[in-house]
Amino acid sequence: MTKPSQIEQFNVQAVNKDGAKKLFAAAKKIYPKRVDGKFRQLKWLIMTVTLAIYYITPWLRWDRGELAPDQAVLVDLANRRFYFFFIEIWPQEFFYVAGLLIMAGIGLFLVTSVWGRAWCGYTCPQTVWVDLFLVIERAIEGDRNARMKLDKASWDFKKLRMKVTKHIIWLLVAISTGGAWIFYFADAPSLLVSFFTLNAPFVAYSTVAVLTATTYIFGGFMRDQVCTYMCPWPRIQAAMLDEESLVVTYNDYRGEPRTAHRKKHANDDGSQTPMGDCIDCNKCVVVCPMGIDIRDGQQMECITCALCIDACDSVMEKVGKPKGLISYATLKEYDKAAAGQPVENSVPILFRPRTLIYSGIWCLVGLSMLFVLATRSRLDVNVLHDRNPLMVQLSDGSVRNGYIVKVLNMEPKKHTGYISFKGLPKGYMRIEQEGAELIKNGEKYKLLLEPDVLRELKIYVTMPQGFLPQSDQTFKFVAEIPASEEYHETSTKFHVKKN
Amino acid sequence: MTKRPIDDVTGTETTGHEWDGIRELDTPMPRWWLITFYITIAWSIVYCVLYPAIPLLKTNTQGTLGYSSRGELDKSLQKAREAQTGLRDKIKSGTLASIMADPQLFSFAKAGGKAAFKVNCVQCHGSGAEGSVGNPNLNDDDWLWGGKLEDIHQTIKHGARYEQDDDTRLSDMPAFGKDELLDKNQIEQVADYVLSLSKGKADASSSGAQIFAEQCASCHGKTGTGDRSVGAPPLNDQIWLYGGDKKTVMESIHNSRKAVMPAWAHRLDAETIKQLAIYVHSLGGGEK
Numbered sequence: 081m082t083k084p085s086q087i088e089q090f091n092v093q094a095v096n097k098d099g100a101k102k103l104f105a106a107a108k109k110i111y112p113k114r115v116d117g118k119f120r121q122l123k124w125l126i127m128t129v130t131l132a133i134y135y136i137t138p139w140l141r142w143d144r145g146e147l148a149p150d151q152a153v154l155v156d157l158a159n160r161r162f163y164f165f166f167i168e169i170w171p172q173e174f175f176y177v178a179g180l181l182i183m184a185g186i187g188l189f190l191v192t193s194v195w196g197r198a199w200c201g202y203t204c205p206q207t208v209w210v211d212l213f214l215v216i217e218r219a220i221e222g223d224r225n226a227r228m229k230l231d232k233a234s235w236d237f238k239k240l241r242m243k244v245t246k247h248i249i250w251l252l253v254a255i256s257t258g259g260a261w262i263f264y265f266a267d268a269p270s271l272l273v274s275f276f277t278l279n280a281p282f283v284a285y286s287t288v289a290v291l292t293a294t295t296y297i298f299g300g301f302m303r304d305q306v307c308t309y310m311c312p313w314p315r316i317q318a319a320m321l322d323e324e325s326l327v328v329t330y331n332d333y334r335g336e337p338r339t340a341h342r343k344k345h346a347n348d349d350g351s352q353t354p355m356g357d358c359i360d361c362n363k364c365v366v367v368c369p370m371g372i373d374i375r376d377g378q379q380m381e382c383i384t385c386a387l388c389i390d391a392c393d394s395v396m397e398k399v400g401k402p403k404g405l406i407s408y409a410t411l412k413e414y415d416k417a418a419a420g421q422p423v424e425n426s427v428p429i430l431f432r433p434r435t436l437i438y439s440g441i442w443c444l445v446g447l448s449m450l451f452v453l454a455t456r457s458r459l460d461v462n463v464l465h466d467r468n469p470l471m472v473q474l475s476d477g478s479v480r481n482g483y484i485v486k487v488l489n490m491e492p493k494k495h496t497g498y499i500s501f502k503g504l505p506k507g508y509m510r511i512e513q514e515g516a517e518l519i520k521n522g523e524k525y526k527l528l529l530e531p532d533v534l535r536e537l538k539i540y541v542t543m544p545q546g547f548l549p550q551s552d553q554t555f556k557f558v559a560e561i562p563a564s565e566e567y568h569e570t571s572t573k574f575h576v577k578k579n
Numbered sequence: 580m581t582k583r584p585i586d587d588v589t590g591t592e593t594t595g596h597e598w599d600g601i602r603e604l605d606t607p608m609p610r611w612w613l614i615t616f617y618i619t620i621a622w623s624i625v626y627c628v629l630y631p632a633i634p635l636l637k638t639n640t641q642g643t644l645g646y647s648s649r650g651e652l653d654k655s656l657q658k659a660r661e662a663q664t665g666l667r668d669k670i671k672s673g674t675l676a677s678i679m680a681d682p683q684l685f686s687f688a689k690a691g692g693k694a695a696f697k698v699n700c701v702q703c704h705g706s707g708a709e710g711s712v713g714n715p716n717l718n719d720d721d722w723l724w725g726g727k728l729e730d731i732h733q734t735i736k737h738g739a740r741y742e743q744d745d746d747t748r749l750s751d752m753p754a755f756g757k758d759e760l761l762d763k764n765q766i767e768q769v770a771d772y773v774l775s776l777s778k779g780k781a782d783a784s785s786s787g788a789q790i791f792a793e794q795c796a797s798c799h800g801k802t803g804t805g806d807r808s809v810g811a812p813p814l815n816d817q818i819w820l821y822g823g824d825k826k827t828v829m830e831s832i833h834n835s836r837k838a839v840m841p842a843w844a845h846r847l848d849a850e851t852i853k854q855l856a857i858y859v860h861s862l863g864g865g866e867k
């Protein structure tokens with residue numbers, strides 16, 4: 081009979097035992113520790129620059145003359161104009177914005193294929209604002225350990241004071257973030273005054289309210305959850321990575337086997353168990369704003385902010401080992417280094433078919449937009465032929481067609497323009513708004529064009545009997561501004577039959 | 580409960596589905612996501628109580644707020660009407676000339692006329708006022724009763740051959756064939772002459788010309804220029820209300836034509852009629 085003590089005992093539990101698995105997991109609060117190093121420096125710099133761009137841009141002025149707003153960057157939704165320094169865009173020119181978005185998309189692909197998730201780690205507003213919120217949090221509650229202690233402590237006056245102060249400052253940052261946004265859509269100085277005198281439009285307050293809420297919640301509470309669960313970019317960017325994209329890599333061939341108890345590893349017989357460079361201090365884990373362990377390998381959660389590189393480098397320096405146990409490396413470099421082969425310079429990864437194609441498309445879109453922008457006309461003519469009736473027969477047998485002609489003076493200047501038509505010899509037109517005057521084919525009729533305004537004209541074109549074309553005839557409306565050498569013609573049709 | 584397979588690498592349960600060796604992890608969702616889901620459920624319940632939501636057999640639940648999209652439309656229509664009262668009052672009290680002189684009033688009247696035209700006039704005159712057989716095209720420069728704004732206004736107000744209205748436009752061409760004033764031969768001759776007038780090749784010595792001078796010229800004019808005071812259309816132009824072929828012209832002479840337009844003064848208010856007149860006048864054929 082076997083004694084109970086002789087039976088081997090296993091400390092194990094079925095993983096799908098009731099209560100062991102949850103369908104829904106509470107988010108674990110992350111307390112990122114402060115770290116310093118070259119990547120942290122770079123991140124401070126990028127954070128300063130991007131925040132400065134965001135807050136300062138609407139306050140830049142740009143002189144466009146007295147007839148147009150002097151704000152350098154302005155999205156004037158009420159008047160449907162978009163101003164960007166020397167560029168003014170009308171709604172029908174919105175394709176420039178579409179082009180910019182295409183460039184941004186392809187630029188992101190390019191950056192991702194070369195530098196991995198650099199967008200996520202350095203420039204994404206979520207990253208930048210979480211960094212900003214963490215600065216505030218650290219300044220008030222202290223670094224990681226102090227914050228954890230404070231959260232565990234029972235509520236007293238000191239804890240209450242710290243928490244209230246933190247949330248008030250967070251809210252102030254959130255309000256100024258939402259507040260800065262609205263200045264892109266109206267004259268910033270006057271909106272600022274009307275905002276605080278409660279005279280601003282309701283939409284200004286509601287926009288600030290919504291953006292304040294999102295900034296406060298995303299920056300203060302949701303943080304890593306936004307990146308992991310809400311944002312589609314990590315998934316897309318992960319698909320953009322290949323074996324030649326730079327990613328934050330734990331060089332396990334160097335670090336493993338990791339151990340924190342280096343002295344104990346001297347065996348009884350005096351020999352040493354092999355030890356990797358990793359001293360398992362977990363510093364890379366505690367500095368991570370996503371709360372992950374980079375030593376587990378490439379992960380979807382990793383935003384490649386490189387703070388773990390800074391952390392590990394500082395430790396390696398202290399223990400007298402070479403830096404770069406955690407480093408930016410491509411999968412290819414990692415494989416080579418792991419196999420003990422020399423790793424070449426990582427510059428050539430810039431030039432490979434994939435990046436060249438991205439750069440090519442990017443440049444093509446950019447150059448064609450520049451070309452269109454440089455050669456675009458600031459005068460336009462839109463012609464709408466009357467659809468019902470297509471043509472009207474008059475009592476003397478002549479045929480009349482009606483058109484709505486829109487002359488667009490897209491410059492913030494008053495102009496004297498001319499409207500005419502060509503291609504219908506013996507035809508004549510009458511502009512309803514200008515009275516009974518009959519204007520012959522090729523004859524120029526003077527029009528006063530108000531600055532930055534579309535002028536709509538109802539024009540009747542008549543062809544006398546005897547000169548009627550056999551079938552529908554194409555002809556052109558011409559608008560010109562001699563002073564600025566602008567010339568624009570638009571083709572349309574003259575219908576001689578009812579259908 | 581059957582045990583679900585565990586993924587070796589992550590230690591996470593899989594859904595048990597497999598595609599070409601790829602298995603789907605059943606990673607737990609974040610709890611805030613679940614809470615958000617519960618909030619949307621709570622929201623939908625509150626919404627169902629406050630707003631019309633659940634379809635019943637004949638109607639639907641009305642909601643405690645008493646909201647309806649029809650009511651919303653009524654409100655915005657009411658608002659629009661209130662916003663227009665100033666302009667409508669001006670049109671009501673103003674003369675046609677004063678409306679034409681005020682650009683804002685003119686464009687409002689034109690738009691209002693266009694809308695009223697689409698409701699009341701398109702059935703006969705067509706949606707583009709292009710007319711049809713027996714219903715005049717209002718875009719052209721041919722007007723039976725005159726193309727000045729006042730003339731058009733008068734026609735719309737009192738109609739044509741509309742017996743219930745004492746001021747209606749009244750023209751009565753005899754039915755030369757039916758009433759046996761002319762025989763078939765004579766009708767053919769005068770029809771030939773009328774068509775030659777339109778082509779500008781009238782032969783004054785023809786027998787048709789003689790009949791025309793006796794029977795038609797009193798209203799249609801010696802040279803077929805027509806007479807707007809009696810609604811007699813010009814016959815020397817290119818526009819034919821019923822068609823310009825010989826058969827149709829003979830038919831017109833034989834039977835006469837008695838198209839009727841209702842008097843709108845009995846159906847529409849004064850400002851709508853003014854707006855209609857301004858709209859029709861603006862279609863390209865209006866006379867000064």
